[in-house]
Each structure stands twice: as structure tokens, then as C-alpha cells.
Amino acid sequence: MNGKKGVILIADDDRGLREMVRQVLEYDGYQVIEAEDGPQALQSLRRAACDVMLLDVKMPGMDGFEVMEAMREDAIEVPVVVISAHDAVANAVEAIRHGAYDFLEKPFKKEALKVRVQKAQEHAQLRRANRELAQATHLSGEIIGDSLPMREVKELMEKVAPTPARVLITGENGTGKELLARAIHARSSRADGPFVEVNCAAIPDDLIESELFGHEKGAFTGADRRRLGKFERAHGGTLFLDEVGDMSLAAQAKVLRALESSAFERVGGQDLIHVDVRVIAATNRDLQDESLQFRQDLFYRLNVIQIHLPALRERVEDIEPLFLHFLTTAAVEMGQSVKAVDPAVMEILRRQPWPGNVRELRNLAERLAIVAAGDTIRPADLPIATGAAGGGSLGEDLFSCATFNEFKVASESAFLQHKLREYGYNVSRTAEELGMQRSNLYKKIQKYGLQTSETV
Numbered sequence: 001m002n003g004k005k006g007v008i009l010i011a012d013d014d015r016g017l018r019e020m021v022r023q024v025l026e027y028d029g030y031q032v033i034e035a036e037d038g039p040q041a042l043q044s045l046r047r048a049a050c051d052v053m054l055l056d057v058k059m060p061g062m063d064g065f066e067v068m069e070a071m072r073e074d075a076i077e078v079p080v081v082v083i084s085a086h087d088a089v090a091n092a093v094e095a096i097r098h099g100a101y102d103f104l105e106k107p108f109k110k111e112a113l114k115v116r117v118q119k120a121q122e123h124a125q126l127r128r129a130n131r132e133l134a135q136a137t138h139l140s141g142e143i144i145g146d147s148l149p150m151r152e153v154k155e156l157m158e159k160v161a162p163t164p165a166r167v168l169i170t171g172e173n174g175t176g177k178e179l180l181a182r183a184i185h186a187r188s189s190r191a192d193g194p195f196v197e198v199n200c201a202a203i204p205d206d207l208i209e210s211e212l213f214g215h216e217k218g219a220f221t222g223a224d225r226r227r228l229g230k231f232e233r234a235h236g237g238t239l240f241l242d243e244v245g246d247m248s249l250a251a252q253a254k255v256l257r258a259l260e261s262s263a264f265e266r267v268g269g270q271d272l273i274h275v276d277v278r279v280i281a282a283t284n285r286d287l288q289d290e291s292l293q294f295r296q297d298l299f300y301r302l303n304v305i306q307i308h309l310p311a312l313r314e315r316v317e318d319i320e321p322l323f324l325h326f327l328t329t330a331a332v333e334m335g336q337s338v339k340a341v342d343p344a345v346m347e348i349l350r351r352q353p354w355p356g357n358v359r360e361l362r363n364l365a366e367r368l369a370i371v372a373a374g375d376t377i378r379p380a381d382l383p384i385a386t387g388a389a390g391g392g393s394l395g396e397d398l399f400s401c402a403t404f405n406e407f408k409v410a411s412e413s414a415f416l417q418h419k420l421r422e423y424g425y426n427v428s429r430t431a432e433e434l435g436m437q438r439s440n441l442y443k444k445i446q447k448y449g450l451q452t453s454e455t456v
Helices: 015-027 038-047 064-073 088-097 110-139 148-160 177-186 205-213 249-261 296-302 316-334 343-350 357-371 394-399 404-422 427-434 438-448
Strands: 007-011 031-035 052-056 080-084 102-105 167-170 195-199 238-242 263-265 272-274 278-283 305-308
Touching (some): 031 038, 052 110, 080 088, 080 110, 088 102, 148 305, 177 238, 205 249, 249 263, 249 296, 404 438
Parallel strands (some): 007 031, 007 052, 080 102, 167 278, 195 238, 238 278
Antiparallel strands (some): 263 272
């Protein structure tokens, strides 16, 4: 046994099956770790690095689905191949719903086992490579742009990052507030600690406290086990509160207490949990606007250092380096050669208002990396909405879509943008009038890079 091909964890209460799996995989060059129940499997995952886990569904005390739920809560990213002889179809569906990579029905052949393990391991390696690429480009905190507004942002970032000061990042949707927060974290003494993000606008009001502070078993309907909150997960690192202006008043009060004392109680709990967390907050709204009902005492706690990210239209000279960066990154991720860009394309891009800011520009670059014909991106490759064809009506834009899926995306984006404008860019009211959840509308805004305020 040399384990050169990787480490496989087999969690099953059937000793005979574990022994068979061990023999097959060790002969094939893998190292095998055994666990006879769910708790033992979780202990093994936390103690040793595993490449793939084979997980039985029916185990005494803690079944396979509960193990996967615990893995998700503890952020353990190991591909799971569920194995089961009971209710195969139903278990397969449930396994995928819980995040399993694949399903293997008992009894299975040795070759089927080896193929599933190999594919799961390749999947894990691909995810790891993509994550490393993201860390090398986006998540490591690379701030692109040499315009005067961005030079000022970077200078302030370099000054504040090594300090423990809380930071409030302001700016329109899509300007890169999360990227800036990650850049601050990467340059701080906490860089080796976790960076934990909370999108306050995408979490329903009745769940935000549980999301931030965790909950005890039985705290509310559906709380069938203790769950750690974002504050605990960020211990020793940075907690990023994105769109903090959308946080409920009740949650604001609890966050304020946590910032003042560096301690809190889980929902339904009585024990005081102490944490060491640096908080960076971000918002696209004016937190001092009385109509927003944001606690001013919390605002002053968060607003120790404020960094404002300019809109893309305020840093036009950064459009070209940003676009080329996104185009290159997309090509690398897809294993393609990087396309050249006609200078006329850049001129068109510099004239656009970019209501979705950098996110909208990135989406366009990724789209063109896929659909543009030839080795050079030319004006004809641009969507009509960017003005490549001299502009056009909404109908022309929609009917120019190449596929039905593109048409659905374009029409939904245009409809939601129109409704946001109609209701004064009030996200809550727009969601109410459209009969959809605010969190769902916010996800659509993020997805399409929609404008949420008047441009100037």
C-alpha cells in the first residue's frame, strides 16, 4: 500500500464490504481509511486529508445524509460517492440533493467502483485547479486599474489592511466590493485565517440571526442539530458583511452587541461564545438615510475607515485592462487561446454607461470568449445593446439572441431592469409588486448586473 493515487475513505457499517473495497483500491494504488459509522467518518475527515469518500446511506445512529449535512456545515469539500442497496432511485436523488458527486448501487462490480472513484477524484482535482486559478487572479485580491480614483483606493487599502480597523466599503452594485474586502484580508495579519462572506440581502430576515450567530438544536422548527454561524466560522480571520444595509433591525442590534463585546449567544442558546473577528462591511446604499432605518450606533462601529469604490463610468481608462484581464481569465479556465481585440471594440466599450459596472463588463468578456467567432473580437460580435450596430430597440435586441436560453435571459433582465426603474430602484417594493421574494430579486440583480440607482 503506497497511497500514491490518493486517499479514499470508506464509511459503511458492513465490515465485509469495507474489506472488499480496501482490497480492490489498495491493489489499484490507493490508500484506504475505514469508518464504521457517521461520527467516525467525520472524525477521519477532520483529521486527515481525503480525496474521495464512499458513504453508505443506512448506518446506525447517523445516516449518510446526516454526514453530508455535517460536512457542508463544517465546509469539508470532499467528493462523496454514496453507496446503498435500499431504495436505490430515491436514495440516488436524495444523495445528489445533499451534494453527493455520484451514486453506486449495491452490490457493485469492482470495475464500477474503480471508475466511480477515479472520476470523483478527477472532479476534485478540477475543482481544486479552478479554485487555485481563482485565488491567483480574483480571490487573492488583485485590484486592476490605474485610473486616479483607483490609485486612491489602492493607496488607502494598503494603509488600512495591516491594521485591525473595521472598514466600510461603499459603491454601486458590481463595482467590486467583495474583491476589495478580500484584498484587505489578503494583506492583513489574518491572511492565513478564514475569509467568511455573508450576503445580508440574500438571506430572509427570519434566518439572518441564525446565519450570523448559529443556532442550537431545537431552537426553531427544522433546527435538528447545532449549527455554527458565520461569526464562529470567521474566528481568527475576516467576516465580510455584504449589503449590510439590508440587515433587519433585530439582527443589527445583535451584531452591535457582538462587535462591542466580541461575544454572542447562538439562537436558542445561553452560552456566551467569544470570537476574534475583523469585520469588513459593504453597502450600495446611504446608511445615514433616515428612511433606511439603519442603526447609527452600528454605522459608527462599522465606519471606522470608509473606502468608496467608483463606478466603472468614473474610471473609463480602466475598461481596457479590466476587459483584457477577464477575457484572458475566461480563456485559461476553458483551455482556449486568448482572443485578440479589435481597437474599435474598445472604443465602443469606453462609450457605454455600464450600469452593472465591473460585473457587467466581466459577464460580457466571458460571453465573448465563448461565442465570438474567429481569433479576434470585432464590433459585429458585440450585443446590439452595447451599440455595436448603432443601437437598437429592445425588440431588436431580443430577437438577435442566438438561442432560446439567451432570449429568456435577455428578456428577464430587461423586464426586471424596467421594473426597478419604475419603482425608483427600491428593491423591496419592486419585489413586493412582482410577487417575488426580495432575496430572489437580489440574486437576479447580482446575476444580471442590473442597475439599482440612477446613473449620473
